[in-house]
Amino acid sequence: MENKVLSRYVDELASQVNGVVEESFGVLVLKVQATYIIEALTGAKNFPDVPCDFLHDLCGVDSGDHIEVVYQLSSLHGPQLLRVKATMDHENPVIDSATRIWEGANYLEREAYDMFGIKFKGHPNLKRIYMWDDFEGYPLRKDYVTEPIEVRNVVRTRIEGE
């Protein structure tokens, strides 16, 4: 019953932000373009009756041809869950920061920047959080080479030599 109410609101929101609604394992997924993300998140936060007003998680996903930011929204006043996915260009991922809606997005966005190189516009302190400051590359991207080339070459020559 609640899911139906939520589903109606999500459908309405999707039509406003040019999004697509899917369902996966009982959770509604709203897919939008990165440019609409602030509208989508504020809309979800202000659903009447079933507000998804708690930023549960924020993470980046590299799906090969594009990069997504996945927002897991929930609420402290009910069991409702909503997943919002913002799709971005793979080469130059830029998205508006959610820190103006939830302060808690601060570290999560820094982590997404650290791991995927997603640039969050309007973030107060967009620096690497886990890796050191002059680290090169974005480790969780699919095109990231895990070992440095030299190390890999050394290992290869040793294996081939034996």
Place this chain on the structure above:
Amino acid sequence: METLNYLLETLNNLFLIIADAIRGLFADPQSVWANLTMNVINFIIVVIIVVLAALILILLERKVAGWTSQRPGPNRLGPRGWFQTIADALKLMGKEDVTPAGADKLIFKIAPMIIFCLPMMTLAVIPYGKDMAPINIDLGILYFVAISSISTLCFLMAGWGSNNKYSLLGGMRAVAQMISYEIPLLFSLLGVVMITQSFNLGVIVEAQGTIPFIVLQPLAFVIFMIAGLAELNRAPFDLVEADQEVVAGPFTEYTGLRWGLFFLGEYGNMTAMSALAATVFLGGWQGPAFLPGYVWFFMKVGVMIFMMMWVRWTFPRIRIDHLMHLAWKVLLPLSIVNILLTGLGIYIYRFVMGG
């Protein structure tokens, strides 16, 4: 019965008899040379007391810690771990002596030496038995407090000289804390001084023949204990060497024997403060005659030290603003009230007794 009494009397005055015997070796027992020899011997005895106290107390502290926190404590070296301190001392001696780059070398090196000297100077005025004070001076209490407050300077020197921010913070805390607590400490002793009309520790002990001053001055004793703990930087007032905030405060950069000297100094100071408490409030060497006076004295000191350890391992650490609050807004007014009440009491006593 006669022989037993004689034996007890001899045992009680054992050290005085030995001292007289040594003096008797000189042609003139009161000559300058005899006095000098006695002073040297007294000095050596005090050094032995400090070092022995440290050796025993370090082990005792760890055993008490084990007891309060329900674990065995050190139990590997020697019977029941009694040789632990010796092993620790050997380990400390074998360590490299590191002086940090950028340290103020003279100050850095001199601070532990000074702090090790202080307990020897303070313990020299304590009467260990009847007429058994190594140095008998009339301003004993004042001397004691004045000397023990020099340790403030040592902590500041160590903190400043180490060129480390944690040490500096610790040194600053030491100054703030120890200067604040010196005032209630001295004020709490004033009540006793008013009753006995003397600063001499020997006279104060003599005056406690019937009842110890803890009965007459319970408030002063409590204030003295709290202020004494703070003066010694013992928990819950160990802000100076707080591991969890300023790592080890002024001791952070010290290694090996220098660090060991700080420890010796700390335990020596603890012994000295307990000795003062035992002398002023618990009746010093006074006690039932079946034990010699010095045994009574050291038992009282032991009880005080045990109390301090017990408190240390039980209470969490106090915060710096609460610490200052306690010193200036609680202990100081209370100690002044105590002085007032003592004065009133003495007045009424004299009035009633017609003195």
Place this chain on the structure above:
Amino acid sequence: MSIEKTEELILNMGPQHPSMHGLFRMVVHLAGETVTNIEPKLGYLHRGMEKLAESRTYSQFIPYTDRLDYLASPHNNWAYVQTVEKLMGVEIPERAEYLRVIFGELARIASHQVCIASTALDMAGWSAWSYAFRDRERICDMYEMTAGSRLTVNIMRIGGMSAEPPEEFWPALQSFLDDTPEMLEEYYGIFFGNEIAMGRLKNVGILTKEMAENLSITGPVLRASGVDYDVRKADPYSIYDRFDFDVPVRTGCDSYDRTIIRMDEIVESIKIIKQAVRDIPGGPIMAKVPKVIKPPVGEVYHRVENPKGELGFYIVSDGTTKPTRLRIRPATFINLQMLPIVAKGWKIQDVVAIFATLDAVLGEVDK
């Protein structure tokens, strides 16, 4: 030339510091003893778990989850295996569910005991620390009986449990449950009831309800700010809907409530374990799962109430034996955001205490 102005002292606490609970570093700006700014610096324990997961099979990743919040490792296992089970649609046997609840709640008790202990220790309450650790040993013993290891137990499998608890487990559990009220009384007596501890924790580090919601705080820290929210009640996973328990909520919003709420939670966990021990059925402890775990294409998000907060796993599967993306939502990483905001203006000693009440485990923060 202004002489009155004092110089700001920049103190670098950590990564090697006695009260930093692992490898946490923060740069503290001080004016005297008062903190004017804090910059947490993370990543000293970063092992790249999410990256590692992409090159491991689903079952191979279970031991890695132990190393997240290593003080409550069964709960991390639980969160992970449930996510995979949700993705694959595996139903697990009743007995395994009950055993999972028992071990999960034991982990919660152990974790909370460590929190109480380390909060006490960060305030130099040495005895309180060893009291709590003494009791935690018994839980570690129970882990050891069942799984063979004491800290990172790796006790759950996709589809059930790794091992049936041996016979001596049940009496040990029973005696532990019986002794708990006395233990809590002891903790209260030696630490929470102490005047100095109260003075240092009460009304310190206020995290209001609004701030907590805005900062995405979860777990006991959130509940100490007066929010009645627990995933076990709000969105019950596993078999939590069968048990009768309360969600402890405190409204003090301060360090004291953030710590003492864990005592209340231990009481509730004991209630749950007692019910689970009473109701536990017999039967197998492993469901029939294929040898090679190949979940269907899809993505799933699952959250559980870890002792530290909500632990979430988000798995994107492409139908192969390894996940395309495995995202861990670390609770304390997000909770840690409150530290610079809340601790500003307090003394350096309070910062240590506030950090301790967050119960941050750097294994989880840095992943």
